[in-house]
């Protein structure tokens with residue numbers, strides 16, 4: 023079996039099978055913007071649900087939030103996103119996307135990326151935040167930003183969650199939601215977009231426990247990817263070096279995935295120190311500090327952040343699961359000369375769990391198959407398909423990662439049995455219709 027991956031093939035599969043479409047496509051598209059089609063919604067929703075389960079169901083002290091996209095301007099002043107350092111003219115490396123102060127590069131006579139030697143964009147006065155206006159008048163007073171990260175909504179609700187949930191340190195607050203950034207160079211499909219979705223969790227702790235929890239979250243997050251089937255050799259942790267750390271960060275590590283375009287960040291784990299709660303206390307005038315019961319002194323909790331992107335993860339899961347079989351896996355049909363694609367997604371992530379395929383479009387097979395599909399639909403996402411040859415239909419399901427295909431044939435009418443085909447082993451098992459639900463529930467557990 024030969025494997026070959028490249029981004030164009032993935033992009034084409036995503037478009038053809040309805041995972042991801044270019045945004046505003048009939049008007050020529052919009053740079054850095056994509057739409058999720060029916061299968062993409064399912065897949066990314068499964069990614070989000072796996073994260074929610076891990077964070078909120080398996081940790082009794084992590085609480086879920088859904089804060090608004092629009093917040094007071096002051097939030098972004100406190101976070102530092104609108105201060106001078108963030109709006110200086112910058113040049114971005116087209117290759118590694120690191121950004122540099124244009125004036126610094128000019129001073130040192132540097133015209134290539136100091137980190138990787140890549141080409142640099144022209145200098146741009148750069149504020150990552152996307153602006154809009156609230157209310158009928160468009161002036162400075164009505165200016166608001168679409169959030170550049172979900173984390174700030176968590177900090178401003180720190181006291182609300184803590185008090186309403188009777189939480190005490192250590193505890194976490196997490197949320198899934200859209201974020202917007204005016205990226206200079208969006209690209210690599212859904213890897214770097216201008217509108218994207220984040221899954222962020224902020225874990226609030228005593229300062230003395232920062233190193234312990236930083237290590238713990240690194241392990242937990244890495245394990246989450248492996249458990250969902252990402253191949254070990256395609257994942258790595260990359261600690262930030264001192265000069266690379268954000269001004270507020272005490273330590274940071276990226277979880278990187280080996281994409282067809284190289285190793286790139288999919289999630290960041292950061293020790294943000296007490297920057298966030300101290301700044302929001304200062305700017306809002308509300309006290310977000312805690313009391314140390316031992317010394318009686320007040321302190322601002324430290325934050326260990328785990329920050330992942332839904333879109334980058336969705337892309338990583340697709341890339342990792344994508345396999346090409348040259349010459350085909352099917353030996354029973356004639357059309358075996360082409361390349362077959364199998365998306366070996368973990369069952370929990372597969373957008374469609376079961377396909378029901380009658381061997382003929384005629385009655386009573388169709389009725390029987392539709393009846394099976396509608397029963398299974400109560401528990402799982404099921405596709406019914408009676409078009410094309412059975413070989414083609416199997417391949418269509420393999421290509422979108424459907425773990426099980428159930429074929430209904432002429433014998434099914436007499437013996438009330440169907441054939442269940444496993445995506446990965448291609449083994450076919452004949453079984454009674456009445457036993458299907460238990461069998462599949464067991465397999466998809």
Ligand code: ATP
Nearest residue numbers: 205213214215218287288289290329330331333334
């Ligand atoms: P990069 O260096 O690639 O721009 P970042 O370090 O700015 O990323 P963070 O601010 O740490 O990213 O954001 C946390 C996560 O949000 C990232 O790991 C990524 O998964 C996701 N993310 C950030 N920017 C984008 C984007 N433009 N498009 C899609 N996902 C993004």
